[in-house]
Amino acid sequence: MSENQRQILIVGGVAAGMKTASRLRRLDPEAKITVIERGHYLSYGACALPYVLAGEIGELDEVRRTTNGTLRDETFFARVKGVEVLTRCEALRIDRENRRLEVRFLDDDRRQTLSYDALVLATGSSPLIPPLPGTELDGVLALKKVEDAAAIAELVRPEARAVIVGGGLIGLEMAEALRARHMEVRLLEMQPQVLSGILDADLAEQVHRTLRQNGVELHLGEALKGIEEKDGRVGRVITTSGSYPADLVILALGVKPNVELAREAGLKIGVSGAIAVNERMQTSDPAIYAAGDCVESRHQLNGTPLYLPLGSTANKQGRVVADNLGGIDSAFSGVLGTLLVKVFGLNVGRTGLSKEAAEKAGFEPVSILAPSPDRVHSMPSARPILTRLTVDRKSRRLLGAQIVGPGETAKRIDVVATALSLDATLDQLAEFDLGYAPPYSAAMDPLHQAANALRNKLDGLADSLSPLQLKQRLDAGEKILLLDVRSPDEYAEVRIPGATLLPLGQLRSKIAELPKDRLIVPFCKISLRGYEATRILLAAGFDQVAYLEGGILGWP
Amino acid sequence: MSENQRQILIVGGVAAGMKTASRLRRLDPEAKITVIERGHYLSYGACALPYVLAGEIGELDEVRRTTNGTLRDETFFARVKGVEVLTRCEALRIDRENRRLEVRFLDDDRRQTLSYDALVLATGSSPLIPPLPGTELDGVLALKKVEDAAAIAELVRPEARAVIVGGGLIGLEMAEALRARHMEVRLLEMQPQVLSGILDADLAEQVHRTLRQNGVELHLGEALKGIEEKDGRVGRVITTSGSYPADLVILALGVKPNVELAREAGLKIGVSGAIAVNERMQTSDPAIYAAGDCVESRHQLNGTPLYLPLGSTANKQGRVVADNLGGIDSAFSGVLGTLLVKVFGLNVGRTGLSKEAAEKAGFEPVSILAPSPDRVHSMPSARPILTRLTVDRKSRRLLGAQIVGPGETAKRIDVVATALSLDATLDQLAEFDLGYAPPYSAAMDPLHQAANALRNKLDGLADSLSPLQLKQRLDAGEKILLLDVRSPDEYAEVRIPGATLLPLGQLRSKIAELPKDRLIVPFCKISLRGYEATRILLAAGFDQVAYLEGGILGWP
Numbered sequence A, B: 001m002s003e004n005q006r007q008i009l010i011v012g013g014v015a016a017g018m019k020t021a022s023r024l025r026r027l028d029p030e031a032k033i034t035v036i037e038r039g040h041y042l043s044y045g046a047c048a049l050p051y052v053l054a055g056e057i058g059e060l061d062e063v064r065r066t067t068n069g070t071l072r073d074e075t076f077f078a079r080v081k082g083v084e085v086l087t088r089c090e091a092l093r094i095d096r097e098n099r100r101l102e103v104r105f106l107d108d109d110r111r112q113t114l115s116y117d118a119l120v121l122a123t124g125s126s127p128l129i130p131p132l133p134g135t136e137l138d139g140v141l142a143l144k145k146v147e148d149a150a151a152i153a154e155l156v157r158p159e160a161r162a163v164i165v166g167g168g169l170i171g172l173e174m175a176e177a178l179r180a181r182h183m184e185v186r187l188l189e190m191q192p193q194v195l196s197g198i199l200d201a202d203l204a205e206q207v208h209r210t211l212r213q214n215g216v217e218l219h220l221g222e223a224l225k226g227i228e229e230k231d232g233r234v235g236r237v238i239t240t241s242g243s244y245p246a247d248l249v250i251l252a253l254g255v256k257p258n259v260e261l262a263r264e265a266g267l268k269i270g271v272s273g274a275i276a277v278n279e280r281m282q283t284s285d286p287a288i289y290a291a292g293d294c295v296e297s298r299h300q301l302n303g304t305p306l307y308l309p310l311g312s313t314a315n316k317q318g319r320v321v322a323d324n325l326g327g328i329d330s331a332f333s334g335v336l337g338t339l340l341v342k343v344f345g346l347n348v349g350r351t352g353l354s355k356e357a358a359e360k361a362g363f364e365p366v367s368i369l370a371p372s373p374d375r376v377h378s379m380p381s382a383r384p385i386l387t388r389l390t391v392d393r394k395s396r397r398l399l400g401a402q403i404v405g406p407g408e409t410a411k412r413i414d415v416v417a418t419a420l421s422l423d424a425t426l427d428q429l430a431e432f433d434l435g436y437a438p439p440y441s442a443a444m445d446p447l448h449q450a451a452n453a454l455r456n457k458l459d460g461l462a463d464s465l466s467p468l469q470l471k472q473r474l475d476a477g478e479k480i481l482l483l484d485v486r487s488p489d490e491y492a493e494v495r496i497p498g499a500t501l502l503p504l505g506q507l508r509s510k511i512a513e514l515p516k517d518r519l520i521v522p523f524c525k526i527s528l529r530g531y532e533a534t535r536i537l538l539a540a541g542f543d544q545v546a547y548l549e550g551g552i553l554g555w556p
């Protein structure tokens, strides 16, 4: 080790840390780069763990292999990436003044002090464990690390009873995984809906339906109170409204950033409780960078700080740190909150702000819910997707999308995310030259249809109500004519209670029979015909008309 | 019909025409809207015809049904859309001065003159039939209309011999369709590659491989000379280098715009031979609009006029026409040349300009070919995609992408198309907050990987050669060390002739054994390790290093 060799220390050896190390080595062949990781395993794809547990990925080790099958262990990082990693080594304390880091080797309790020119905190996050009795029992686990997955795998048996606490991303992925392994699955969620803060209530209802159809026993609005022991391990789960036998409890209540090192060193902690960084990913001490699950991000649309720990963000941020340490000026421009999750046959995604969040951020948001088949509807592979778009009324700037359905949603989420990043307007979205061939889309992509439906709403061509808005008005006792403009066959199959059937093809001829003294709410399967009926009614002089957004498909 | 009711005439009743009519009726309940269509069928999805012929879509009528199963015929348009359609009625002549259109009813030869306030030409396109002997024979067909599909369907039999002339989108879709029906399929393409003008030669090679693997006999660089009769119908196909027996010949040589009406009326025809329109889709006569396959489009990136007839564009343009006629000022902002086509298990797409086209347009384009798995590689559903990105060197503005592979390419094409529309730079692409969960993508999306690889090239971090550039230099006899940095197992499976094996993990220790007097070209399966090796070699003082873009996967 040469006298003036630059010393880079990185604490944390999963995504952000190993990305920083790998990229920095490519930029700087000279620096000494050392990663300090208190765990056994490095550079693993935690995101893939639910798919290992589902039996989809055959082997747990797969989550730490490269595409060509090499295990990403210390030897790999030394030989291939030119990076030294100390595992089972914990960073204890940062001495900022002298640029030193105190570490302890967990296997022999040896302590050592390492000097640094630059320090990178990639300490990640830890599962939130609620301060309730019984969470320490055998058979109660959170899923975060490779070891957690191994421990859960031990308890996966057909017919065994699992309770999953938390209806977030990991809770839902685990519900699917354990059902795939033929376990009995109960899912507890304190909120009245799963994915709260991610999906609006009506779209969450689509997820609820899918969960139930796939044999998950959903307990919404029900919180964990404690876990009871039986024979020295987990026995029953006690909630605010019941108690359930359990052989396995998964705590999936989210994660909290690992900020102890940073806090004790006096580094600035953000409002979200994660480490505050600037665009270059520097903490309040310019010699100390931070990236990944331990840092606070900034939302690109409203500029507000938020905590949204994701593997995609961790990698991007790690690369920005490496660039800045490697002489390439680089900034991380923030996040859009883009999320995807597969829930059995349902593809769920959101990007940007919900209407509620947009309102809070000072926008004047307008939304629409507009379903479409995901490709040419006569293709046997076609499946519906339900798209909710939100824009700002005055600037017509896109603010966000939530898309749910058995069809291809991920593509449309990525298109909207791209558009959001580039400040696109609704009108631009409606015109994007997206790819079209029957196996992939329709001549008007579902995004185009949704964008046009929203333009029609903004432009005053057709008023519409979201399913929840309609429900509220019906519940309030308002006299409303629910006008089902589908065919008699469709009506026979499934209908909304209280609706009057008048197929669209007969509307023009029978229009005189309709009442003018109340709100008419036309709808069809997806409300394309509902919209068409609205235009016909308005043209005929009806002035209280608003179609039901999403029609039968969107009805919760 | 009231005296001052506005008269709108639309010529052509498929996509552009029926879109215009449908939207305009919604905007204007008063106008008289009449569509004139010389064919039997209206509003059909020609794009779906190959999938009917493949047997994937069960019934030919499906291509003209709505999502809920209603046939889009004259009655449908009258009752539901409030639009009158005259079928089997041909527009013969436009009298611009008096705003009159002369039409002829094909069934009884009756002629009529209709007045208009505004006229919309949506006359579409017709298949190009080469002026060669035998194209009129029974069994020789182009695929454009419903009737064509019905005629082809009559000739589809297992073991029957088909010759497809033309390796464009429709030719390739038909090759797949007829193979699905167990026919013998020969595909003739005059150019040395299929999809010429759409894919670069090396990526076209991926398509060739797929076609051959699926039993299509490819005849590249071979042109049709004529078709010989046998027993009163098609017998043999004669080409510039052979002759083949045929029970069915599909002419898939592209289409030409139907501009006779427009030309005879003295309307301006563009350089591409299609009708010239302004942004509002008006022809040189402001009372006459045109949309769809009969008009010339403008490329958003270089501003040049081009002819690219697509159903997606036809619908968007039809809607713009309707808006302008309906009182909503609207402009069509041009196309990006986005195309998708499925070729058996291969998903093929491009958007924007190729390197060649970008050069012609005055850019200084730089490209890269960078393959990746389409999602977390350990997911059993993961499949590779090969991404070629092109950007402008100075502005770093994105110019285009070609993406080919069994994996999910359509999503990435749409993301790039969106980015192109909004003038995004390469650096912005590398940062988009795209959705990530293992069933959909990887923590660094394939687009992020490709964008970063191209940034590395632009920033001088790693030089690289496209497969064709390397081939040319090898063919020219240059002494090059092809350095295969994969594992011995991978090497045993498949290799590039003449390459030397040195696994990446051993490179750092054995680097002294490598020669410094020649170009070293490291590569691996996708050249991620090839890139890594490049950085290691450069750091060790080797100054002639350029990795092989795309590695084994990209090698034609």
Ligand SMILES: Cc1cc2nc3c(=O)[nH]c(=O)nc-3n(C[C@H](O)[C@H](O)[C@H](O)COP(=O)(O)OP(=O)(O)OC[C@H]3O[C@@H](n4cnc5c(N)ncnc54)[C@H](O)[C@@H]3O)c2cc1C
Residues within 6 Å of the ligand: A011, A012, A013, A014, A015, A016, A017, A036, A037, A038, A039, A045, A046, A047, A048, A049, A050, A089, A090, A091, A092, A122, A123, A124, A125, A126, A143, A144, A145, A170, A258, A261, A291, A292, A293, A294, A309, A310, A311, A312, A313, A314, B436, B437, B438
């Ligand atoms: C089940 C599951 C599914 C997920 N699915 C997705 C998904 O679909 N999409 C997505 O984008 N993200 C997903 N994530 C999130 C993703 O895995 C994380 O965002 C990512 O792992 C964060 O990486 P990181 O390096 O910042 O932090 P971490 O992965 O938390 O790693 C931090 C490391 O630092 C070490 N460390 C901490 N403090 C010290 C110390 N003082 N000394 C030494 N070492 C220390 C820890 O031991 C740990 O190994 C998922 C996570 C889980 C658990």
Ligand SMILES: Cc1cc2nc3c(=O)[nH]c(=O)nc-3n(C[C@H](O)[C@H](O)[C@H](O)COP(=O)(O)OP(=O)(O)OC[C@H]3O[C@@H](n4cnc5c(N)ncnc54)[C@H](O)[C@@H]3O)c2cc1C
Residues within 6 Å of the ligand: A436, A437, A438, B011, B012, B013, B014, B015, B016, B017, B036, B037, B038, B039, B045, B046, B047, B048, B049, B050, B089, B090, B091, B092, B122, B123, B124, B125, B126, B143, B144, B145, B170, B258, B261, B291, B292, B293, B294, B309, B310, B311, B312, B313, B314
């Ligand atoms: C097999 C096939 C596959 C395709 N796949 C795709 C795809 O995957 N993606 C995509 O985007 N596009 C695809 N297309 C292209 C798409 O179908 C066309 O772009 C679209 O049909 C154009 O619509 P249009 O209304 O402009 O013209 P057309 O469909 O050509 O319709 C024009 C109509 O005008 C009528 N007409 C013309 N002149 C007169 C006259 N003088 N009087 C009365 N009537 C007249 C014609 O009879 C015709 O019916 C495909 C086309 C085919 C044939």
Ligand SMILES: CC(C)(COP(=O)(O)OP(=O)(O)OC[C@H]1O[C@@H](n2cnc3c(N)ncnc32)[C@H](O)[C@@H]1OP(=O)(O)O)[C@@H](O)C(=O)NCCC(=O)NCCS
Residues within 6 Å of the ligand: A014, A015, A018, A019, A022, A023, A026, A042, A043, A044, A045, A046, A047, A048, A310, A311, A312, A314, A315, A319, B369, B370, B371, B372, B443, B444, B449, B450, B452, B453, B456, B526, B527, B528, B531, B550
């Ligand atoms: C893998 C890991 C160690 C990072 O190492 P890395 O070497 O940067 O990553 P990769 O092996 O993917 O290589 C990426 C590099 O190859 C380049 N590359 C990718 N594909 C390429 C191709 N086809 N041709 C040329 N270069 C390519 C990229 O540009 C990048 O280089 P750069 O950052 O210098 O621009 C780190 O991401 C990690 O530990 N990941 C696992 C954990 C994780 O991500 N968890 C969260 C999600 S579950």
Ligand SMILES: CC(C)(COP(=O)(O)OP(=O)(O)OC[C@H]1O[C@@H](n2cnc3c(N)ncnc32)[C@H](O)[C@@H]1OP(=O)(O)O)[C@@H](O)C(=O)NCCC(=O)NCCS
Residues within 6 Å of the ligand: A369, A370, A371, A372, A443, A444, A449, A450, A452, A453, A456, A526, A527, A528, A531, A549, A550, B014, B015, B018, B019, B022, B023, B026, B042, B043, B044, B045, B046, B047, B048, B310, B311, B312, B314, B315, B319
């Ligand atoms: C179908 C066709 C007649 C156009 O008619 P259309 O009524 O405009 O089209 P759709 O039935 O798809 O309805 C679209 C309308 O419903 C709206 N809409 C779509 N989904 C909606 C939803 N879920 N909720 C509310 N409104 C919706 C759209 O905004 C659009 O209205 P707008 O144009 O006034 O904004 C014409 O496109 C056609 O003939 N297509 C077949 C041929 C073809 O496209 N070929 C080329 C490809 S192969």
Ligand SMILES: [Ca+2]
Residues within 6 Å of the ligand: A330, A331, A332, A333, B431
């Ligand atoms: Ca940046």
Ligand SMILES: [Ca+2]
Residues within 6 Å of the ligand: A431, B330, B331, B332, B333
């Ligand atoms: Ca426009």
